Amino acid sequence: MKASTFKYLHAQSKDEAYAAFAEYGDEAVILAGGQSLMPMLNMRLAQPAVLVDINPISELSGIVLLNQQLHIGATTRHVDVANADLIAAELPLIGCAIKQVAHRGIRNRGTFGGSLAHADPAAEMPACAVALDATFVLQSRAEERRVKAVDFFLGVMTTDRRPDEILTTIELPAQTSNDAWAFHELSRRHGDFALVGVAATARRRSEGLEELRLVVFGCEERPRISKIAASTSLSQKDALELATAVAEDLDPMSDLEGDAKTKRIQARTLIQRALDDLFVEGANG
């Protein structure tokens, strides 16, 4: 199908985008890589009056390391995240998961911030952002807000971003050698949205793992830290028991790919694989 008519604005600066938000309010929709929005336009699931294309705003793109924090510009394309030496060295969880994001042609165009702002429950990057305790920088003409990833995702394709704000930068603490991580995903075809997936980080201690941040995606309405996993300081022998408990605590949405019971079983298996990875030093990277 073809998109319905809209007015198209090529924003050359954040100020031009803010001016469009002021004039058109929530009739204006931000276009970044367009790899989620364009299908919605073509299928007329979205029919905005105005598209504000932020691709020309060069300051919104790029990856830098500042004070042990990776700052990823919102319009940095997936392919550039996947190929960045900084990501491979400092954020191996993202480096691993980004390879599972969509297909080559979509990674060449889709953006890191766009995937987060779109907030598809089956997308990889929102889950990784929560597991890595990312901070999202949101700017409007009036103010700049910093929102933790765990507070940003409110529901299916619903976030804390206000219509007059641009998600400009995502800040992620660099992973260290003491940070264990794991990523597993089940999909029918490489690059498809996950049926179920798991992103997890933890700190290695001599007595096992602490600060376990385990996020299941493709399952519930939004990515969240498993409270059961977080409250546990566990050793490897408890992994099966914990995987079962975390999976039981899920409230999966049934969809065409599987009912809630199926998803819980799939999640339990992936959680167990993730916990096994976390315990094996150097299993990842």
Next chain:
Amino acid sequence: MAEMLPIKLTVNGAVVSKLVDPRQHLTDFLRIDLGLTGSHLGCEHGVCGACSVRVNGQVIRGCLMLASQTDGADVQTIEGIFEAGEAAELIAAFVARNALQCGFCTPGMLLTAAEIVAEGKLLDRQEIRNELSGNICRCTGYQSIIDAVEMVLLEKLKEA
């Protein structure tokens, strides 16, 4: 209709200046306005890959980019890539391996395969399959397409 927007871009090496409807996607622009019908439209929502074109050197979905976003861009379609001889080895391998039947997916397959070959990494069959996963073929069952890409990759590596 919304206000028409002027765009000026390079398509297969030639400078093109046109007025476009803001809602028109790139593949419709190439097919309807420029008569370049080698890029096909299958699903029109980014799943099938038949509309693949190259923008500023990278393969993208032509149905997921607006023509109005290509102002100043360098666009290459299967026609331009064929004319330049860039896909000659891949095309020969596709023919040798029977890697197409109806041919609808082939332009997109060739563009994606050309990007994989240009990266110059030796990939095993599963990796080739993963790299091509964004291009759907309903005829071949993919084995012969993987054969063809593998053949070209192996030849390239032998040369290097």
